Amino acid sequence: MAQSPEFPELKFVKPRSWKSGRARSGQPTIIVIHDTEGSEGRDAAENGAAYDARRTDGVSTHFFVDADSCVQCVLTKDTAHHAKSEGNIRGIGFELCGRASQTQAQWLDGGLDLRLAAKYVAKCCRKWNIPARKLTVAQLRAGEKGICAHDDVSKAWHQTDHTDPGRNFPWTQFLAMVQAELNPPEEDDMPTAKEIAQAVWNTDNIVPAPWPVRTDDNPYWAPGTSMHHGLGHAIEANRRIAELAVKVDGMVTIIATLADALKAGGSLDTAAVLAKLDGLAKQVAQLSAERDELNRKLAAAYGA
Numbered sequence: 001m002a003q004s005p006e007f008p009e010l011k012f013v014k015p016r017s018w019k020s021g022r023a024r025s026g027q028p029t030i031i032v033i034h035d036t037e038g039s040e041g042r043d044a045a046e047n048g049a050a051y052d053a054r055r056t057d058g059v060s061t062h063f064f065v066d067a068d069s070c071v072q073c074v075l076t077k078d079t080a081h082h083a084k085s086e087g088n089i090r091g092i093g094f095e096l097c098g099r100a101s102q103t104q105a106q107w108l109d110g111g112l113d114l115r116l117a118a119k120y121v122a123k124c125c126r127k128w129n130i131p132a133r134k135l136t137v138a139q140l141r142a143g144e145k146g147i148c149a150h151d152d153v154s155k156a157w158h159q160t161d162h163t164d165p166g167r168n169f170p171w172t173q174f175l176a177m178v179q180a181e182l183n184p185p186e187e188d189d190m191p192t193a194k195e196i197a198q199a200v201w202n203t204d205n206i207v208p209a210p211w212p213v214r215t216d217d218n219p220y221w222a223p224g225t226s227m228h229h230g231l232g233h234a235i236e237a238n239r240r241i242a243e244l245a246v247k248v249d250g251m252v253t254i255i256a257t258l259a260d261a262l263k264a265g266g267s268l269d270t271a272a273v274l275a276k277l278d279g280l281a282k283q284v285a286q287l288s289a290e291r292d293e294l295n296r297k298l299a300a301a302y303g304a
């Protein structure tokens, strides 16, 4: 089977009947959901596309979706013949393999890959700037952009009497799937309110400080075997300072993050968090004082 020039991961099977380009606006403004009134099975999309390549009654669609595949038949910039004149000029047709008599549970039972259909509906929405919303018949007639049923097209222009995909089609869930494809959850590094709370209540998990690393500007470094008495103390003090610095940094970060979470109105117990913030601030001050004191001693002993 040929490969779709528009979505290279899809098979492409040209129907007998279709038209290059689009009348009027020159681009699609709606997505029309149909069902095939046939099997949901794994070969249903391929069989549907093969039938459209043979049939002589002037019917076609842009996509077929079945249990495991999406087959493209007409490029979305071109006109397929699935919803009579008004629907065809405006619409990108999706034939979902299944029947209008299906219950909502049957639509959602995975027999047809609705998520796969939602994925390509979303791609079309993005490509043609079509909002992922279900249009009413009035909106459709007014020329608004969005997603609708073949049934809505029938009611808007009375050029057909088709009522697919039926009254039990799970529009809410389907639109949510399309939205999820368009706006995948952000994978940022921002901790959740729960993670913040856990971090604050368990400050022991702040990363332990590494031993000071030898650098040219670290006057306290000396190889262990040859260090004399005074230098041993300096190294220990330096280690402690590095440890304190890491603890202070960790706490400052937690305090800032907590403050942001509070401002954003998370579900944290505000009074408890404020008390904890206060405690953390005091610890930071205490650790900073200890660090300063150690620095002073080192400077006095070694003139650094």
Ligand SMILES: [Zn+2]
Residues within 6 Å of the ligand: 033, 034, 035, 082, 150, 162, 164
């Ligand atoms: Zn239809």
